[in-house]
Amino acid sequence: MNKQNNKKQLDELISHAVGRENLKFDFGKWKEQNQKEIQDFQVEIKQPDINNPVLTNIWRTIMNNRITKFAAAAVIIIAVMLGINYIGGSPDGVSVALGEVLEKMEKINSYTCEMTSWQVPVQSSSGTESAEKKAVTMQFRYSDEYGFKMEQYTDGQPSLIVCMLRKSNEGIRIWPKEKKYIRVQLTDEERAIMKPQEMDPREWVRLFLAADYKTLGQKVIDGATAEGVEINELGVIRKSSGQSPIKNYAARLWIDINSQLPVQLEEEYTLGSVHTGGSGKHFQWNVVLTPSDLEPDIPEDYTHK
Amino acid sequence: MTKTLETELLNLVLAGDIGSFGKLCDKYYNSIAAIAYSVLADHQLAEDAAQETFLRAFKNLKKLKSKEKFGLWLAQICRNVAKDMFKKKLKGTDTDTLLFLSDGGNNEHENQAVKQAIGRLSSCERELIILRYYNNMSQEQMSSVLGLSKAAINNRLVRTRKKIATLLKNNGFTGIEL
Numbered sequence: 001m002n003k004q005n006n007k008k009q010l011d012e013l014i015s016h017a018v019g020r021e022n023l024k025f026d027f028g029k030w031k032e033q034n035q036k037e038i039q040d041f042q043v044e045i046k047q048p049d050i051n052n053p054v055l056t057n058i059w060r061t062i063m064n065n066r067i068t069k070f071a072a073a074a075v076i077i078i079a080v081m082l083g084i085n086y087i088g089g090s091p092d093g094v095s096v097a098l099g100e101v102l103e104k105m106e107k108i109n110s111y112t113c114e115m116t117s118w119q120v121p122v123q124s125s126s127g128t129e130s131a132e133k134k135a136v137t138m139q140f141r142y143s144d145e146y147g148f149k150m151e152q153y154t155d156g157q158p159s160l161i162v163c164m165l166r167k168s169n170e171g172i173r174i175w176p177k178e179k180k181y182i183r184v185q186l187t188d189e190e191r192a193i194m195k196p197q198e199m200d201p202r203e204w205v206r207l208f209l210a211a212d213y214k215t216l217g218q219k220v221i222d223g224a225t226a227e228g229v230e231i232n233e234l235g236v237i238r239k240s241s242g243q244s245p246i247k248n249y250a251a252r253l254w255i256d257i258n259s260q261l262p263v264q265l266e267e268e269y270t271l272g273s274v275h276t277g278g279s280g281k282h283f284q285w286n287v288v289l290t291p292s293d294l295e296p297d298i299p300e301d302y303t304h305k
Numbered sequence: 306m307t308k309t310l311e312t313e314l315l316n317l318v319l320a321g322d323i324g325s326f327g328k329l330c331d332k333y334y335n336s337i338a339a340i341a342y343s344v345l346a347d348h349q350l351a352e353d354a355a356q357e358t359f360l361r362a363f364k365n366l367k368k369l370k371s372k373e374k375f376g377l378w379l380a381q382i383c384r385n386v387a388k389d390m391f392k393k394k395l396k397g398t399d400t401d402t403l404l405f406l407s408d409g410g411n412n413e414h415e416n417q418a419v420k421q422a423i424g425r426l427s428s429c430e431r432e433l434i435i436l437r438y439y440n441n442m443s444q445e446q447m448s449s450v451l452g453l454s455k456a457a458i459n460n461r462l463v464r465t466r467k468k469i470a471t472l473l474k475n476n477g478f479t480g481i482e483l
Contacts, residue, residue: 010470014438017419020348023440025334025355027327034360038323041363 100260108261110143110289117278122270140280141293149294163296172296179302216252222282226254226263246271261285312372319366326366330359333376336450337383339439343432344387346420354390358383376449415478422472430465437462 031038118135136159142148146167152160161174164186174181216228230252247270254264261283268277311332317325334355341354361382362369369378423431436447444455451458 006470007466010466011438013415013419013473014423014434014469015441017416018342018423018435018438019441020335020338020342020439023335023338023352025327025330027330030330030356030359031323031327033356034363037360037364041366042321042323044367 101255101262104260105262108285109145110141110287111283111285112139112141112287112289113280113283114139115278115280117276119274119276122273122275141289143289143294146289146291146294149296161296163294165291165294167291172298174296174298174302179299180305181296181298181302182305216254218257219254221254221256221263224256224258224263226256228252228254248275311375315366315369315372315375318363326359326363329375333379333450335440335442336376336436336446337379339436339442340380340383340432340450341387341390342439343428343435344384345391346424350390351387354383354387357390358386361386374452377452380450418473418476418478419469421476422469425472426465426468430461430468433458433461434465434469 115138116135117138120134137153139151139153140148141150147164149164150160150162151158152162158176161172161176163172164170165172169186170183171186172181172183212233213229213231216230218225218227220226230250232250234246234249249269250267252264252266253262254266255261256263263281263283265280266277267279268275270276311329314325314329318329337358338351338355341358342348342351345351345354358379362379365382369375371378423434426434433447433451436442436450444458447453447458448455453461
């Protein structure tokens with residue numbers, strides 16, 4: 001018997017003697033068995049730790065991941081939304097409202113919204129030189145079950161479409177102007193990144209609950225009376241890095257006082273000579289979405305990149 | 306799962322997302338159960354030890370200083386848990402080898418001979434072999450809990466396999482020479 005066969009035989013003998021196949025961890029059962037410990041843990045970590053750069057790290061993970069390079073625009077949206085929602089409460093009246101919002105958000109499994117990100121030179125940020133403002137608008141549809149679709153518009157024209165389809169495990173990116181598209185299978189890691197935990201709107205409110213904020217009073221948004229909270233502290237959502245520190249930071253969450261659901265999210269700051277920001281608005285929570293709502297329509301004359 | 310993603314998951318757990326801890330458990334369950342099995346030589350006990358390991362890790366997560374070493378930290382907790390469990394069952398015995406030197410519950414001659422050979426390895430060698438063969442683990446997975454390079458793991462595996470082959474031969478097992 002040659003050496004290779006001997007090795008194979010030994011491998012089989014050892015595997016047979018000590019091997020264990022199909023071993024799966026039942027996390028649900030583990031949670032059930034350790035409810036008290038989990039509760040204790042959650043109480044312990046409720047103490048705000050603003051030095052814990054959770055969002056910054058999520059952002060970095062997303063940016064380092066192939067899926068992000070593939071779907072950069074969509075990720076920007078996610079990051080903006082995550083960022084805005086990492087704002088949280090202190091023990092006054094509004095924190096109670098945020099707690100109720102969180103409870104409501106637990107039941108959210110799909111939504112649509114419009115997001116805008118913009119940049120403007122600092123010298124004109126408080127003036128009227130709006131012509132210099134560069135803005136991109138995105139329509140976003142998200143479903144826990146099916147994935148998401150983002151349609152980006154520049155100057156009113158579709159400039160990018162990004163879809164992540166959970167059922168078929170695909171990522172699709174389309175450039176309408178160039179008539180090009182890419183369709184790729186997602187790796188396990190990419191799929192993990194895109195799981196609801198990282199995009200879950202409930203997480204946004206939890207983040208608001210975990211930071212100090214000031215109340216902004218009430219204003220009417222899209223016909224609904226909303227109550228706002230704002231944080232200005234760096235390190236909760238974003239932190240300065242590199243040679244250009246972030247200045248004039250503000251992130252705001254507006255909650256419809258009737259529905260107790262977020263109605264608008266905003267974030268803005270100055271980085272170097274540019275004032276930049278983003279917002280999420282026109283939310284529709286728990287909207288019915290079907291797989292076809294998220295699938296792209298790729299015209300026949302488009303070519304694969 | 307990359308180290309970066311793992312660190313992010315740990316950050317999410319520390320921010321209150323318990324589900325992220327589940328992802329980490331999924332990743333490490335086989336490795337941790339294998340390490341426990343290398344001490345306990347009992348599948349059921351090893352799985353219990355893995356559950357207890359995750360609980361101890363969860364409760365002490367805030368104390369973890371180097372998140373990129375989560376796998377190594379978890380493995381060390383597991384070794385302690387498994388040894389504690391073994392000591393409780395068999396007070397005053399050699400926790401390293403006893404169960405592997407026994408039948409271990411399987412009456413097949415070959416399995417018994419292999420288990421006995423594994424039982425005569427050092428605890429490090431035994432852990433390495435069990436990790437490799439417990440659930441056909443890749444060297445990359447092994448690396449995350451052993452803190453060794455893939456090359457080092459490969460070299461050690463080659464040496465340990467040879468040792469097992471020699472032990473089997475000395476025990477009257479024919480047909481295997483590496």
